[in-house]
Amino acid sequence: MNTIINSGVVFNIQYYSIHDGSGIRTLVFLKGCPLRCEWCSNPESQSLKPEVIVLVNRCIGCGNCIKICSEQAIVNTIEGNIINRNKCIACGKCTEVCNAGALQIKGKFYTVDDLLEQVMEDAIFYEYSGGGITLSGGEPFFQADFTYSLLRTCKESRLNTAVETCGFVPYETIERCLPYLDSILYDIKHLDTDIHKQFTGADNLIILENVRKLAKTDVNLIIRVPVIPGINDSNNNLIRTAEFVKELGLKELYLLPYHSLGVRKYSQLGRKYKLNINPPTVERINEIKEILIDSKLNIYIGG
Ligand code: SF4
Ligand code: SF4
Structure with a gap:
């Protein structure tokens, strides 16, 4: 049953973004995430509650x-x-x-109509650039019914729609949104199940299974790998990831280098930041690009 839920918790709205989907976009950040990635740059997104x-x-x-x-x-x-x-x-x-x-x-309840009204303030930019709305988080599918309602309403308003997802949700939750979704920006954090669990709190089995299913649909599927030094940036893991993406029949892979902009947020929330790492150097990112040349994928840096 496709439940209509008319309000959800949002912690940020970012206008005029030229990343995270085509054209000029408005990014809506939803609260709540099933994973606890140790490098998360939006820890205020993890809990569903304000x-x-x-x-x-x-x-x-x-x-x-x-x-x-x-x-x-x-x-x-x-x-x-x-x-x-x-x-x-x-x-x-x-x-x-x-x-x-x-x-x-951090976190405020919005109705679908309120959000749409705000997002439509930039309608003229979407029209000329082919842009629209991108739902981010947190994990947008964690607020499954709200995300469904929001995407459906946006599509009815003829907006281009995209979702950034960690993929750790029941496939049915994503599947019912597909008729209203143009693009999915899908994170793959590690191909090793145990290491994935160690650093995110959950294994990767559902994530890999979901992305295999999505690769067989018509949705524009974009795979992104956050490059986290010492955790998933070994040549072996990156090469395996590129091979996996090729097996899905895709032609592109986006690398998102780790940054430390979210570190200060942990103390603001009364939490500890566990990692002690630096962003990858430009040299290392270029080296990774070289290493992945053999995959024949188009490798892009950034979102
Ligand atoms: S600290 Fe007290 S006043 Fe502030 S939000 Fe919490 S309960 Fe309300
Ligand atoms: S004590 Fe500090 S945090 Fe509390 S209201 Fe005054 S300025 Fe704000």
Whole structure:
């Protein structure tokens, strides 16, 4: 049954993107993800629920947030205000009284109609560039019914539609969206099941099975590999991945070099960032491109 769910949790809307699909696009970032990749640059996307982030450097110590919190969830420490995540109900009241902008809520409920209205503000750009909407996250298919409703409504408005996915969802969830989807940007993080599980929290069996099925459909399927030094960037894994992509009958592979822009977000959410790695050098990325020449795939760098 194709359930219509009219509202979902979104943590960011980014206009005028020229990546992540064709033409000029609006990126809508949905909350909730079934994986826990250690390099995730959007940790605020992982939980389905809205969350408060703390920008310690902006705090002026007025104490307004502590006074207004009915749950006594904010504790002042020598390192600044800390939120007890077990107590916080994400009501957002502290963010409203924080004039310094030190507290912000990530995640807001939107109806499909509200989102469409916002996305359609750039309709003229989509029309001239062949662009549209890209759902990102988090994992858009994690909010399965909302994503379905949103894609269907966007397609009815004749927008080009794309989804960025980790693929770790039931195939049926993706399948029912296919009539309303132009492109799928599909991440393959590691071909080794055990290593995949070690660094993402889940094995890759469903992910590989789903992408094999999708390769037999008409959807424009784009495979992307985040290049994470020391985790999946061995020549062996990259060559195996390229071979796998070729076996799918595809001609392109996108490499997304690791960056550390998301690291500071972990402490803002009261979490620890486990990795201690640097982005790959330009030389290493060029070397990888050379190594993958034999695959005869077109190799692109970036999204
Ligand atoms: S969001 Fe609400 S419950 Fe959470 S810390 Fe702020 S005021 Fe307290
Ligand atoms: S309201 Fe904002 S500035 Fe005031 S103590 Fe709380 S976090 Fe700091």
